[in-house]
Amino acid sequence: MVDLPKRLTVFICSLALLFSAPALAVPSSSQKYLSQQALTDILDRSAPIAGIDSGCQKKAKTCDWMAKFSDNTKLVHMNLPGTHDTSTWNYSDATQASLIRYTGPIPPANRYRCQQASILDSLNAGVRVFDLRFAYNPGNDTIGFYHSQALLAPNTRMEDLFFALYNWLDNHPTEAVLVSMNHEGGTGTPDDSALYEKLYHILNTPLAQKYWVQASGTLGTLGAARGKLTLLQRWSYNKLPSDLTKRIGIPLDRSWTDNGKAIELVYNTDKNQVAFIEDFYEIDNVPLGSGPTAYIDSKFEVLTAHITNATSKSLNPDQLYISFASAAFINDTPAMSPEVFAVGSGADVPGINQKLLPWLKERKGQRFGIIMLDFWDAVPGLVEAAIGL
Numbered sequence: 001m002v003d004l005p006k007r008l009t010v011f012i013c014s015l016a017l018l019f020s021a022p023a024l025a026v027p028s029s030s031q032k033y034l035s036q037q038a039l040t041d042i043l044d045r046s047a048p049i050a051g052i053d054s055g056c057q058k059k060a061k062t063c064d065w066m067a068k069f070s071d072n073t074k075l076v077h078m079n080l081p082g083t084h085d086t087s088t089w090n091y092s093d094a095t096q097a098s099l100i101r102y103t104g105p106i107p108p109a110n111r112y113r114c115q116q117a118s119i120l121d122s123l124n125a126g127v128r129v130f131d132l133r134f135a136y137n138p139g140n141d142t143i144g145f146y147h148s149q150a151l152l153a154p155n156t157r158m159e160d161l162f163f164a165l166y167n168w169l170d171n172h173p174t175e176a177v178l179v180s181m182n183h184e185g186g187t188g189t190p191d192d193s194a195l196y197e198k199l200y201h202i203l204n205t206p207l208a209q210k211y212w213v214q215a216s217g218t219l220g221t222l223g224a225a226r227g228k229l230t231l232l233q234r235w236s237y238n239k240l241p242s243d244l245t246k247r248i249g250i251p252l253d254r255s256w257t258d259n260g261k262a263i264e265l266v267y268n269t270d271k272n273q274v275a276f277i278e279d280f281y282e283i284d285n286v287p288l289g290s291g292p293t294a295y296i297d298s299k300f301e302v303l304t305a306h307i308t309n310a311t312s313k314s315l316n317p318d319q320l321y322i323s324f325a326s327a328a329f330i331n332d333t334p335a336m337s338p339e340v341f342a343v344g345s346g347a348d349v350p351g352i353n354q355k356l357l358p359w360l361k362e363r364k365g366q367r368f369g370i371i372m373l374d375f376w377d378a379v380p381g382l383v384e385a386a387i388g389l
């Protein structure tokens, strides 16, 4: 049985208060039982995407690592490890086969899979940024999770995952979590205004307003973000009716150049806030047939050039840096799956992650910004190095 966290209890109890006579102001034990069961059901539904919280090991440095930072620390000054295409962590050939009635035949699962640790395990291990790709679930009624055509969990709704994150934050109130969301194309589902209205309402329920940083268009301090989710908005609000004006988040949808090696994206003109982004995922500067080492070296060079800029005290020390360590499948032989990019191919060909670990360790104490990883847990110590612990 899941312990009902404090803020959720308060919320559910105040709902109970609204609808009950004053004599019932103190929730009866049956109401507690009902709300506990309701949360358990939602967490069960979220599990294919969130995973199951196996808790924190005693003395683990990563579970609550932000507790050591002062409230006035600016988020742009922090080192925040993230996971790219977060929701793919359990996407195997077995998962794919079980969903083929929705997707039809599609390429093998390893083309889509970028992670092997669940979101909750990643949180406990210190990961603080999550990259979610959404589109309608089968039936076009609820919003779910995809990587390209690969439907990931047809019964898990966006709001179920958010509940799991709220629940984790209740247990880790010193921590701040960033959620990057964009609409996934190529899923065959409608990209209509109703989708964005649904998403808008999910982000604006009274409950969501308590758990999402409400500031719009600007990244603030750790103090203001603790115990909450901060939205990195990578979808366009173009299709949202204009009377729906409560739009939270850091707008990163404009001028995010596809496959960019050094994107400069102004997300707040008034405050002159800029995001510097490396999102070079399709390694197209290496001839086909060059083999894994050439692809990995090329990506590693672009990645570390970008993080090097993030470490510079003179370039843009007060701006946001996001570097993607991940790269995508390329139709080559041997196949360059996200996993081969991340962890290499056998002992002779180290992946991005093996190469990145010593590189980051040598620069411990410097500002790296956000680094989005694939298969982060395949190389022990990588997340700690990305944080600078």
Ligand SMILES: *[C@@H]1O[C@H](CO)[C@@H](O)[C@H](O)[C@H]1NC(C)=O
Residues within 6 Å of the ligand: 047, 048, 049, 051, 052, 090, 092, 094, 095, 096, 098
């Ligand atoms: C992971 O995928 C397998 C195979 O499809 C499935 O049996 C299992 O329930 C999934 N795990 C979770 C937590 O959903």
Ligand SMILES: *[C@@H]1O[C@H](CO)[C@@H](O)[C@H](O)[C@H]1NC(C)=O
Residues within 6 Å of the ligand: 138, 139, 140, 188, 189, 190
């Ligand atoms: C969902 O949308 C797709 C694409 O528009 C359509 O083919 C499908 O029939 C829709 N499904 C339902 C249940 O409406």
Ligand SMILES: *[C@@H]1O[C@H](CO)[C@@H](O)[C@H](O)[C@H]1NC(C)=O
Residues within 6 Å of the ligand: 261, 262, 302, 305, 306, 309, 315
């Ligand atoms: C690093 O900063 C320099 C100076 O602003 C810029 O010209 C260069 O493109 C940047 N490189 C990367 C990879 O971001």
